[in-house]
Amino acid sequence: MPITFSNVFYTYNPKTPLENAALNGVDLTIEDGSFTAIVGRTGSGKSTMVQMINALLSPSQGEVVVNEFINAADKKKRTKKLYKVRGQVGLVFQFPEYQLFADTVEKDVAFAPKNFGLKEEEALEEAHKALREVGLDESFDKRSPFELSGGEKRRVAIAGILAFHPNILVVDEPTAGLDPRGAFQMMELFEKVHKAGTTVILVTHDMNIVLRYADRVLVVDNGKIVRSSDPETLFFEDIEKYSLETPLLYSFVKGLSKRGFPLDPGKIHDVDSLAAEIAAKKGDKR
Amino acid sequence: MKFSLGRYVPYDSLIHRIDPRAKLLAILFLMICIFFPYQSWAMTFAVDGAIFLLLVVLLYMTRTKIVDILRSLKSLWFMIIFLLLIYCLIPTTEPTFPLAFEVAAWNWRVYWDSFLQAAKILLRLMMMIELTMVLTSSTKPLDLTFALEWYMTPLKVIHFPAHEIAMIISIAIRFIPTLLEDTSRIMKSQESRGVSFSHGRISKRVVSLTSLIIPLFVSAFMRSDELANAMECRGYDPRGNRTRYRLLKAKWYDWVFLLFCAAVFGVLLWFSIDPRFNALLLFPAEVH
Numbered sequence: 001m002p003i004t005f006s007n008v009f010y011t012y013n014p015k016t017p018l019e020n021a022a023l024n025g026v027d028l029t030i031e032d033g034s035f036t037a038i039v040g041r042t043g044s045g046k047s048t049m050v051q052m053i054n055a056l057l058s059p060s061q062g063e064v065v066v067n068e069f070i071n072a073a074d075k076k077k078r079t080k081k082l083y084k085v086r087g088q089v090g091l092v093f094q095f096p097e098y099q100l101f102a103d104t105v106e107k108d109v110a111f112a113p114k115n116f117g118l119k120e121e122e123a124l125e126e127a128h129k130a131l132r133e134v135g136l137d138e139s140f141d142k143r144s145p146f147e148l149s150g151g152e153k154r155r156v157a158i159a160g161i162l163a164f165h166p167n168i169l170v171v172d173e174p175t176a177g178l179d180p181r182g183a184f185q186m187m188e189l190f191e192k193v194h195k196a197g198t199t200v201i202l203v204t205h206d207m208n209i210v211l212r213y214a215d216r217v218l219v220v221d222n223g224k225i226v227r228s229s230d231p232e233t234l235f236f237e238d239i240e241k242y243s244l245e246t247p248l249l250y251s252f253v254k255g256l257s258k259r260g261f262p263l264d265p266g267k268i269h270d271v272d273s274l275a276a277e278i279a280a281k282k283g284d285k286r
Numbered sequence: 287m288k289f290s291l292g293r294y295v296p297y298d299s300l301i302h303r304i305d306p307r308a309k310l311l312a313i314l315f316l317m318i319c320i321f322f323p324y325q326s327w328a329m330t331f332a333v334d335g336a337i338f339l340l341l342v343v344l345l346y347m348t349r350t351k352i353v354d355i356l357r358s359l360k361s362l363w364f365m366i367i368f369l370l371l372i373y374c375l376i377p378t379t380e381p382t383f384p385l386a387f388e389v390a391a392w393n394w395r396v397y398w399d400s401f402l403q404a405a406k407i408l409l410r411l412m413m414m415i416e417l418t419m420v421l422t423s424s425t426k427p428l429d430l431t432f433a434l435e436w437y438m439t440p441l442k443v444i445h446f447p448a449h450e451i452a453m454i455i456s457i458a459i460r461f462i463p464t465l466l467e468d469t470s471r472i473m474k475s476q477e478s479r480g481v482s483f484s485h486g487r488i489s490k491r492v493v494s495l496t497s498l499i500i501p502l503f504v505s506a507f508m509r510s511d512e513l514a515n516a517m518e519c520r521g522y523d524p525r526g527n528r529t530r531y532r533l534l535k536a537k538w539y540d541w542v543f544l545l546f547c548a549a550v551f552g553v554l555l556w557f558s559i560d561p562r563f564n565a566l567l568l569f570p571a572e573v574h
Contacts, residue, residue: 017296056474083482091478098468099475101500111497115480146504160479 001067003030003053003168003199008062009073010048010223022048023059024223030216035191035200037210037231040220041243046203047094049220050170053201054091055082066168087116090166094173096157100145105131105156108145113164123163130163131156134189151182158186162193169193170201175209187213211235211247212270219244236265249274294426300539301348301424306433308540312547313421316340319551320413322558325565327382327402333554334409340550341416348424358415362408369407373400427459432534450524457513465506472501 010023022045030036038046051057052064055071063072069085072078079085093099102108109127110120118126131140134155140148145156154174161169171190175183183206191213194200204210210217211231219227219234219242226242227234235250246254253263253274263281268274296302301309319337324330345355374396383398422430435452442448473483481494557563 051474054478056477083477086478086480089478091475093471093475093478096475098501098505099472099479099497101497112479164480 001065002032003201004028004065005049005052006062006065008049008052008059008064010045010052010057011060014060022223025062026220026223026225028218028225028228030199030201032199033194033197034216035194035214036202036216036218037214038201038203038218038220039205039207039210039242039244044220045223046220047172048223050091050172050201050203053168053170054089055085056091087164088166089168089170090161090164092158092161092169092171092174094176095154096161097150097153099157099160100153103144104142105136105145105148106141108156109160109163112160116164118164126163126165127159130159133162133192134159135185151178154178154186158189166198168199168201170203172203173205174202175204175206183209207235207239207245207247208249211249232266232269293423295349295423297349297424299347299349299424301344301420303539304424304543305534305536305540306425306429307436307534308536308544309421309425310430310433310437312544313417315547315551317414317417319554320410320417322554323564324558325561326568328568329557329564329566330406333557334406334413337550337554338409338413341413341420344420345416348420350419350423355416355419358419359412362412362415365411366404366408369404370401373404376400428456429532429534431456431459432532436534447524453524461509464509465502468505469498469502472498472505 005026005028008023008026009021012018012020012022026045026049038049040046048057052059052071053066055066055069058071058078059073061073063070063074063077065071066085067088069079069082069088070077071082071085100108102111106124106127109130110123113123113126114120128138128141136152136155136159140152140156145153148156158171158174169190174186174190178186187209190200190202194213202209202214214231217227217229217231217234218225219239221242235247236254239246249268249271250265253265253268256263256278261281263274263277267277304312316337320334322333324333377395378397378399381397381399383402386396386398386401388395431452434455435448438446438448438451476494476497477483479497481497483491483494483498486494
């Protein structure tokens with residue numbers, strides 16, 4: 001079942017001097033099995049939205065439906081034991097390495113599956129699988145998570161979410177602070193998870209990643225969804241007004257068009273397709 | 287983040303604008319006033335009532351909400367029971383008021399005095415809480431530490447580390463919201479991993495708590511390490527002679543407020559010492 005937000009509002013610290021409206025009427029649908037990117041400037045309300053999917057926050061108005069769970073402002077409409085939605089939605093916070101606490105890596109990764117009802121041995125088994133999936137071999141299992149490097153810690157934390165096989169995976173800025181190689185591996189991992197049938201929702205500031213991996217983009221500004229489209233269409237428009245940066249590939253294409261070499265942006269998704277397009281065009285001219 | 291009691295609220299009232307040094311001293315004056323002893327019950331409650339009225343005015347000026355004040359009193363119910371119990375158990379030797387009840391078998395007599403005693407202490411405790419609320423809700427914590435440092439400066443002569451102490455206090459205060467934010471962030475991420483901090487068996491809750499406390503400690507230590515490095519990079523030396531960006535300057539209304547509170551203090555001190563006043567309106571039974 002898809003995720004839907006209908007007319008969702010959220011206000012932090014209501015009726016105090018620190019009142020702050022984070023969401024101002026969000027309407028959206030995220031289809032099952034999609035790879036959706038949520039982009040927008042800092043403080044636009046992305047994190048608030050993401051936390052509602054996981055029932056960490058409840059809307060002040062409107063309702064959020066995730067699978068069969070209803071997270072509504074009206075308490076009577078809310079699904080009982082709403083927190084159970086967390087077994088289906090895996091939420092990876094920004095800098096998830098700060099949530100590690102167990103004395104060994106495997107115990108930390110097995111923590112969530114155990115909380116969601118698996119037995120000790122089953123949970124450990126899932127933990128080992130998840131660790132292999134994120135690319136950490138057996139030698140890491142018994143080590144303390146605190147002696148690992150930053151990138152490794154993050155992988156452990158993400159394995160801790162993948163281990164309970166959520167059918168919706170929400171990741172907030174997973175590549176922040178990683179080196180390019182680490183970031184690439186991280187994204188390839190999410191791509192793999194997506195290919196296996198999981199709905200992936202990605203919050204990011206990196207438009208190159210959005211172009212490369214996402215099949216849909218939601219632009220959030222001032223607590224509202226201002227654009228919802230596929231990345232190719234969006235990036236060919238003027239997106240600077242939302243403080244978004246045009247992906248490198250598209251600024252290249254835009255530069256070429258300006259100099260009298262127009263290309264069809266709908267066909268360009270990566271370097272290969274760009275090269276093919278250019279070659280085809282040159283072929284025409286010859 | 288929850289809106290906690292007595293936390294600084296950024297309004298722009300007259301009380302907010304008063305120099306923190308003047309405010310600290312003035313509030314201290316008022317706080318001492320609350321605890322002056324008087325011989326007669328009438329005088330005690332008359333003066334306490336007057337201070338209470340003054341407090342209501344101050345609270346109104348800082349725009350503290352009635353709900354907040356009531357919430358601050360909610361925690362006092364335990365005190366009420368405890369105080370009543372204590373005063374009922376302590377025998378009244380020279381009662382002013384008639385007997386409330388007695389248990390003849392245990393030779394236990396409780397006079398209305400006990401209840402009045404308890405009421406007096408409660409009223410005074412309550413006033414202390416409200417007074418602190420006036421101070422903390424209208425003064426930025428950092429301004430308060432500046433004020434503290436200013437008062438401690440003369441002690442530097444005897445090598446008292448006034449600046450260091452003020453720095454430690456201000457860093458501690460500065461990091462309260464940061465740590466609260468960390469706490470709520472870690473709680474949320476552990477909740478996403480299926481932890482429940484509010485229900486479950488005790489053994490499970492202990493594990494939930496460790497999953498919160500350990501990451502919190504890790505991040506707190508990391509922050510303090512980073513802060514120490516950042517301070518050292520900027521050449522911080524606690525013994526250095528430094529100028530200040532925020533200069534505190536006393537204005538006329540600071541003096542008015544301070545002098546007013548000092549006057550209240552003076553008058554009440556006189557009332558409390560001078561037998562003509564502190565024994566005003568003695569009940570016949572109070573004359574021994």
